[in-house]
Amino acid sequence: MKRLTPLFAIPILLVACGSNDAGETASEDVVVDDSIESVGEMPEVTEFKVVVGENSGPDQTLTVAQGSTVRLFFVNPNEDDEIHLHGYDLGGSELPAGEEAIFEFVADETGSFDVESHVTGEVLMVLVVE
Ligand SMILES: [Cu+2]
Structure with missing residues (x-):
């Protein structure tokens, strides 16, 4: 000892x-x-990762409290994509296959917001802020 x-x-x-x-x-x-x-005063961050074709779809719902910080990760391993969060109007630019898009923002507006692929028109997930 x-x-x-x-x-x-x-x-x-x-x-x-x-x-x-x-x-x-x-x-x-x-x-x-x-x-x-001081640890208790750290802002709350909710993270969620969507891999297109693996865990994407309109049944993928993330519910967060209004005012919390949200960090969403998107990757389409197979094809170029264009991923857009409606309402908060994030993304929407070209995302090369295999690259990760990160949307980080404060969820200050309540409601239900689709994340959509502008290539396939598919809803990849739904963000619910309440
Ligand atoms: Cu869109």
């Missing part, structure tokens, strides 16, 4: 930094646990 001697060096360094003569509070200042709290 190793001794954790490096940990004991930290309080000494902190005391050396604070040159004010409040020697009694120095040991309490070493306890820094409010970093845990």
Whole structure:
């Protein structure tokens, strides 16, 4: 078993930094646990990946809360495509076969929005914001 001697060096360094003569509070200042709290304030991101021909279709529904950040990934492994999210009006430009398109946005409008292939006319997924 190793001794954790490096940990004991930290309080000494902190005391050396604070040159004010409040020697009694120095040991309490070493306890820094409010970093845990900041994790809860991270914005929520919902990710969803559609592989055309594998898990695409109008039955692929993603429901998210209004105001959340959404990151959608699309890839058509077999053919060039053109993928468009209606309502939010994202995409719609040419997507070469095998390349990934990423739509990232804040879902600030409620409703049901189709993601459509402009090549085949197929609905690849439906985004529901409520
Ligand atoms: Cu469209």
